[in-house]
Every structure is written in C-alpha cells, then in structure tokens.
Amino acid sequence: MRLLPAQYVKPYLKRLKNDAVDAEAICEAVTRPTMRFVPVKSPEQQSVMMLHRVRLMLNRQRTQASNALRSHLSEFGVVAPIGRNGIEQLLVVINDENDARIPADARLCLRMLAAQLKVVKEQILENDRRVRASARETDLGRRLMEASARCWRVHSWLRSPMRMRSSRGAVCRGGLAGKPPATCHCCRAAKRVRNHSKHHDEDCALPTVPARILPTIVISQFAATSLWFAGNAVMPDLQRSAGLPASAVGDITIAVQLGFIAGTLVFAWLAIADRYSPRIIFFLSTLAGSAANAATLAGGGELLPLLAARFATGFFLAGMYPVGMKIASGWYDRDLGLALGWLVGALVLGTALPHLIRGMGGDLPWQGVILSVSAVSIAGGLAMLFLVPDGPHLRAGAKFDPAAFATIFRSAEFRASAFGYFGHMWELYAFYAFLPVLLAARLGSDGATVSMWSFAAIATGFLGCMAGGYLSRGIGSARVAYMQLSASGLCCLVSPLVFLAPLPVFLAFLLFWGVVVAGDSPQFSTLNARFAPPRLVGSALTIANCIGFSITIVSIALLAWLIETAGPQYVFLLLVPGPVLGLAALRRLAAKPA
Numbered sequence: 287m288r289l290l291p292a293q294y295v296k297p298y299l300k301r302l303k304n305d306a307v308d309a310e311a312i313c314e315a316v317t318r319p320t321m322r323f324v325p326v327k328s329p330e331q332q333s334v335m336m337l338h339r340v341r342l343m344l345n346r347q348r349t350q351a352s353n354a355l356r357s358h359l360s361e362f363g364v365v366a367p368i369g370r371n372g373i374e375q376l377l378v379v380i381n382d383e384n385d386a387r388i389p390a391d392a393r394l395c396l397r398m399l400a401a402q403l404k405v406v407k408e409q410i411l412e413n414d415r416r417v418r419a420s421a422r423e424t425d426l427g428r429r430l431m432e433a434s435a436r437c438w439r440v441h442s443w444l445r446s447p448m449r450m451r452s453s454r455g456a457v458c459r460g461g462l463a464g465k466p467p468a469t470c471h472c473c474r475a476a477k478r479v480r481n482h483s484k485h486h487d488e489d490c491a492l493p494t495v496p497a498r499i500l501p502t503i504v505i506s507q508f509a510a511t512s513l514w515f516a517g518n519a520v521m522p523d524l525q526r527s528a529g530l531p532a533s534a535v536g537d538i539t540i541a542v543q544l545g546f547i548a549g550t551l552v553f554a555w556l557a558i559a560d561r562y563s564p565r566i567i568f569f570l571s572t573l574a575g576s577a578a579n580a581a582t583l584a585g586g587g588e589l590l591p592l593l594a595a596r597f598a599t600g601f602f603l604a605g606m607y608p609v610g611m612k613i614a615s616g617w618y619d620r621d622l623g624l625a626l627g628w629l630v631g632a633l634v635l636g637t638a639l640p641h642l643i644r645g646m647g648g649d650l651p652w653q654g655v656i657l658s659v660s661a662v663s664i665a666g667g668l669a670m671l672f673l674v675p676d677g678p679h680l681r682a683g684a685k686f687d688p689a690a691f692a693t694i695f696r697s698a699e700f701r702a703s704a705f706g707y708f709g710h711m712w713e714l715y716a717f718y719a720f721l722p723v724l725l726a727a728r729l730g731s732d733g734a735t736v737s738m739w740s741f742a743a744i745a746t747g748f749l750g751c752m753a754g755g756y757l758s759r760g761i762g763s764a765r766v767a768y769m770q771l772s773a774s775g776l777c778c779l780v781s782p783l784v785f786l787a788p789l790p791v792f793l794a795f796l797l798f799w800g801v802v803v804a805g806d807s808p809q810f811s812t813l814n815a816r817f818a819p820p821r822l823v824g825s826a827l828t829i830a831n832c833i834g835f836s837i838t839i840v841s842i843a844l845l846a847w848l849i850e851t852a853g854p855q856y857v858f859l860l861l862v863p864g865p866v867l868g869l870a871a872l873r874r875l876a877a878k879p880a
Contacts, residue, residue, distance in 0.1 A: 288323045290315060334420055341413045344406055351403040355380075358396060362387050373403075411679060499617050500625060502673045503610060504632045509666025510572045510606040511636035513579045514542060516659040517596050518719060519640035519740075520652035522726070522733055527652075528587025532723075536846025539719040540839050541593045545600025547835050553604050554828045564613045565670050571605025572667030576660035578602060583653050607633060608831075613670070616677025627755030630808040631748040637718060638744035645737030690825035694818060702875050703764075703813035704830045709868020710771055710806055711834035713778060713861045716841040717803050718744060720849065720857070721796070727854040728785065728792060739793060743800040750805020758809055763816075764875035767809035771872065773802040775865025781858040813875065837864075 290312065298311040315321060327335075352373050359365070364379055364387055366372035379385055380396045388396070517538045524530050553559060559567050578598035585591025611629055618625040639662065644655050695701050721743055725736045750770065758766045777799040784795045818826035841861065849857045 287326060288316070289326060290321070291324060294321065337413060337417050337420065341410065341417070344410050344413065348403065348406045348410065351399050351406060355396060355399050355403070358392070358399075359388075362392070364388070495617050499674055499677075500614075500628065502669055503614050503617075503625075504628045506568070506666040506670040506674070507606070507610045507629050508632040508636045508639070509662045509669070510568070510575070510610070511603065511633045512639035512659050512666075513575050513599050513663050514603060514633075514637050515539075515718060516579055516599075516640040516656055517542070517582065517592070518722065519644045519659075519737065520655050522722070522736075523652035524587055524592070530587070530589060532850055533846045534589060534592075535719060535723060536842045536849075537589070538592060538596045539715065539842050540846075541596040542600035542603070543715065543835050543839050543842070545597040546603050547600075547832050548597075549601035549604025550608065550828060550832055550835075552601075553608070554825075558605070559609050559612050563676055564609050564616070565674055565676065567605050568609045568613065569667040569671040571602045571609065572663045572670075575599050575602035575606065576663045579663070580657060580660045582656050610670075613674060613677070616679050617674075618677075618679070626811060627751050627808040630804075630811065631751035634747035634751060634804045634807075635745055638741045638747075641722070641737045641741035641744065645734045645741060690819075691829055694826040694829065697817060697819060699875065700814065700817040700819070700826065702871050702873075703810065703817050704833075705871030706767060706771065706868040706875075707810040707814060707830060708834055708837050709864040709866070709871065710767075710774075710810055711837050712841045712864025712868075713774060714803055714807070715835075715838040716845050716861055717799070717858070719842050720845055720854065723849065724785075724854045724858070725796075728789070739796070743796040744804075746797050746800040747804025747807075750801040750803075751808050753801075754805040754809055758812070762878075763809040763812045764872065764878065767806040767813065768869065768872050768876035770802045770806040770809075771865050771868050774799065774806075775862060775869065777802065778858050778861040778865065782856050785855045 295308075295311050295315045298314045300307050300311070355373065355376055356366070359376055359379070364376065366375040377400055379388070380393060380400055518535060521530070521535050521538065525532070525534065575598075578595055578601075581595040581598070582592060585595060611626060614625045614629055640655060640659050643658050644650070644652075650658075695704070722736055722740045725739050725743075729735055729739070754766045754770060777795070781795075781799075784792055787795070814827055814830050841864065844860055845857050848860065
C-alpha cells in the first residue's frame with residue numbers, strides 16, 4: 287500500500303469534482319516519477335497525533351468559554367484585564383452571591399460556563415501530562431528533554447508523523463501547530479517565532495505560584511520529618527537509665543523503617559492521598575505521628591513498647607514525606623525537580639533536628655526532647671494545612687498495582703536507576719543510625735557534643751541536595767548521582783583510617799561524608815520517576831521505595847549485630863558493597879550524554 291498526501295493530488299484535479307474525477311487525479315499523480323509518498327502510520331503514531339488534535343480542540347473550547355464569560359459579564363458592566371488573572375477575577379465575581387450586579391438567572395448560566403471552563407482546564411492538564419509522558423518513552427525524547435530547556439511538546443511533536451497546521455494559520459510557539467516551534471514561551475528559548483496568536487501565549491503561560499508556597503512546604507516537611515530519628519537522638523539517655531543494650535539503636539531504627547514500609551503500602555493501596563486533600567492527610571499524619579512519638583514516654587524505657595511506638599511513628603511518616611512530595615507536585619510542574627531537591631534537603635534537616643534539640647537542651651531530659659520534637663512536627667502540619675492550598679496541577683495518582691513488579695524492571699534504564707538507588711539506600715540510613723555511636727567512640731561520653739556534631743554531619747546533606755540539584759541542570763542527574771555515590775563509597779572505605787586521624791580532620795571528614803551520602807537522594811528520585819514506565823509510575827516508585835527501605839533494614843541489622851564485636855571504627859566497611867554495586871548499575875546511565 288502506498289499513501290499520497292491529499293495536497294499532492296490536488297494539482298491534478300479537474301473541475302466538476304466527483305468520485306470519477308478524484309480517481310483520475312490520483313491515478314495521474316501516482317505515476318509521476320518524482321512523487322513523494324508517506325508511510326502507513328502505526329496505532330502508536332495515530333495516538334500521538336490524536337493527543338495533539340484533541341488538545342487543539344480543548345484549547346479552542348477553553349478560549350470560547352473564556353470569551354463567553356467576558357462578553358456576558360460585560361453586558362452587566364463587569365470587566366477584567368486580559369489574561370488568566372482576569373478570568374480568575376471574573377470567577378470570583380460569579381461565585382459572590384452578594385454581588386448585586388448579576389441577576390440570579392444570569393449567575394446560574396455563568397456558573398455553567400465556569401464549570402465547563404474548569405473541566406476543560408483539567409482535561410488540558412491531563413493531556414499535557416500524557417504528551418510529556420509520550421516524549422519520555424523514546425530515548426531521543428529523553429535526551430532532548432535533558433539536554434535543552436525546550437518545551438516537552440516539541441519532543442512529543444517529533445514523534446508525530448504529521449506536521450499539524452493551526453486552524454488560524456499561525457505557527458504555535460508551544461509546538462502544537464504547523465511545524466516544530468523555534469521557541470516556546472514557557473521555556474524561554476533563545477529564538478522567537480514571529481507569527482503567533484494570543485491564545486498560544488495563554489496556553490504556554492503557567493499559573494503564578496505564590497512566593498510562600500515552596501518555603502512553607504519545605505519548612506513543614508522539615509518539621510514533620512523530625513520524628514524520624516527522635517528515638518536515636520535520646521538512645522544514649524535510654525541506655526543509661528533503662529539499661530538497654532547497644533544493639534537497641536539498630537532495633538528502634540529498624541522499627542521505624544518497617545513502619546514506613548507498611549505505611550507506604552497502605553497509603554498507596556487505599557489511594558488515601560488521592561481520595562482526600564493531601565494537605566489534610568499531611569496534617570492528620572503529623573498529629574498521629576506526634577502522638578506515637580510521645581507514646582515513647584509511656585513505655586518507661588522498656589524495649590518492646592519503645593519498638594511499638596517507633597513502628598507507629600514510621601507508619602504515619604508515610605503520610606508526611608511522600609504526601610509532601612505530592613503537595614509540591616500539585617504546585618510545581620516544570621520546576622518539580624528543583625522543588626523535590628528542596629524537599630529532600632528538608633527531610634535531611636528534619637532527620638538531624640532531634641540531635642540539635644538534645645545538644646542545645648543542656649540539662650533537658652530525654653522526655654523533653656521527645657515532646658519538643660512532637661510539638662515541632664504538629665507545628666509543621668498546621669503550617670501546611672493553613673498556608674498551602676491544593677495546587678492547580680494536583681491530580682489523582684495511578685492506582686497501585688503489585689503485579690507491576692514483573693513489568694517495571696524489564697526497562698533497562700529503570701533497572702539501572704533503581705539498582706543504583708538500592709545501593710545508595712544500603713549506606714544512607716545505616717550511616718544516620720550509627721553516626722552518633724561513631725562520634726561517641728571518638729569524642730567520649732559528652733552527650734551534648736556528640737549530638738551537636740551528629741546534627742552538623744547529617745544537616746550538611748541539605749547542602750549536598752541543593753548543590754546536586756543545581757549541578758544536575760548542567761550535567762544531568764545520572765552523573766551527579768554517580769559522582770556523589772562514588773564519594774560516599776570512598777568515605778566508607780577510608781573511615782577506619784580517618785578515625786585515627788587528628789580530631790579536626792576526623793570531624794571535617796564526617797561533614798563531607800554527610801554532604802555526599804544524602805546529596806544523591808533527589809537525583810535518584812528524579813531518575814526513577816523519569817525512567818519508570820509512564821503508565822506505571824506510581825506503582826514503580828512505590829515498589830522501588832519499599833525495596834530500598836527494606837534494604838536499609840538489612841544493613842542496619844548487620845551493623846547492629848557486628849558493632850559490639852568489630853567496633854564502630856571498622857563496622858562502616860560493611861557499607862562499601864552498597865555504593866560499589868550501585869555504581870556498577872548506574873554506570874550506563876552516567877556514560878550517556880547529559
């Protein structure tokens with residue numbers, strides 16, 4: 287079968303158009319030696335074209351609804367500036383029952399148009415996400431998305447076998463019309479296209495994010511996740527007062543990790559953050575997690591009640607850390623990677639906060655440290671509840687499918703990023719759990735000094751997350767993760783030698799280790815999300831996180847078992863295999879051009 291574009295047949299068409307004349311023109315055109323033909327389109331190519339065509343139709347419907355609202359309201363003397371902000375002002379007027387300028391029947395009709403406009407906007411956002419996912423499905427699309435700041439619609443357009451024409455004859459700067467766009471308004475590329483229409487500018491423009499949103503999310507995440515290592519911070523006091531063994535440090539850390547895994551699976555299986563507002567889930571989780579953390583006091587230093595309280599704390603942390611990322615994704619679409627870098631940095635700072643409270647508390651008993659951390663967590667939940675509304679990009683996540691386990695690891699690129707993440711997780715939480723033990727072995731029994739240096743070494747991971755996030759925009763996430771994982775693995779290897787070095791060198795080494803051990807966390811999150819199968823992103827990330835945290839249980843248990851016999855000086859050598867295996871898996875991604 288050979289296909290001819292209709293515009294190539296038209297020059298051979300005679301007057302009095304009918305089926306016979308059309309057939310004659312086709313027969314004459316197909317015999318031309320210089321005639322160009324087009325290949326038969328696959329179902330996937332037809333689907334890509336349909337995405338773009340439907341989006342053009344939805345854009346026209348959005349423009350029609352917006353213009354109808356403006357024209358109808360202008361009849362009553364209600365006008366607003368051109369653009370999205372003006373439409374938002376008009377919607378406020380429509381929903382204001384006390385505004386006497388609009389009669390009741392007119393308000394009813396205007397609300398119908400407003401509801402239609404809202405539905406169309408949601409459909410456009412969903413279409414955009416699918417177009418973006420289609421661009422990520424090919425190696426070419428992924429390389430283009432990493433290498434330049436061009437709009438993701440260009441990459442999807444490259445997959446389309448048809449160069450779509452705008453109904454207005456204009457070249458769309460967003461890549462949805464006549465030819466591939468030379469620029470996109472939302473990507474700030476260098477070259478501009480001359481002919482464009484206002485509805486394209488409105489289409490490419492992103493809603494303004496209030497300045498308070500990201501700082502509030504980051505501070506709330508920092509405060510809420512301070513519950514994670516609250517038990518580790520007070521463990522020296524508990525060991526002295528209740529006679530707990532040295533291995534109890536590993537036991538309570540494992541209890542938190544098990545609770546987090548269980549909570550992640552429950553939240554994903556029931557789709558709790560999709561059924562209800564994520565910020566409400568975040569707030570309720572901080573309340574429940576703070577109560578579970580405070581329940582540590584009720585155990586009186588007994589190990590089993592302590593483990594139960596830490597397990598419950600970990601369970602509700604699953605409603606803070608992943609849900610906080612979902613809240614951020616509702617506000618940030620294009621700059622989500624940078625926002626996630628801030629969030630992971632906030633998690634690192636929150637992990638270190640209990641050590642800071644204990645170190646600065648002086649004579650503050652361990653019960654006061656626990657209650658202070660719970661109060662800080664609740665304050666973070668309140669800030670999220672009252673200062674961060676649901677974002678414009680918020681959408682329901684894909685339903686968790688355990689059967690996806692057999693599918694997601696067939697992708698070589700996802701397998702590489704996930705296995706690199708697993709190697710990173712083998713080291714990360716074991717380092718956090720036993721860092722105070724290592725410092726106590728070198729600094730002695732001064733609990734305040736040990737806590738302050740534990741806080742400093744863990745908190746420097748925030749700098750690693752931030753620096754890695756900005757560096758990844760130039761050289762790519764895979765290379766940043768590879769460099770930081772290499773550095774942290776080297777730190778594991780030389781830790782016995784540095785333990786014997788002068789004290790300033792030893793402390794500076796721990797600060798550097800804290801930077802690189804956590805700095806690759808947001809990069810692995812970005813890589814896993816990028817290379818996960820588009821239709822199974824939610825399930826893939828849930829499975830990868832659960833496997834990663836399960837690996838931390840093994841490494842923590844191993845160090846807790848051997849620390850009394852091998853000593854804290856040598857026990858960190860057991861963490862070396864994690865970075866080594868992670869680097870071996872990540873090598874193929876790091877070798878690709880950024």
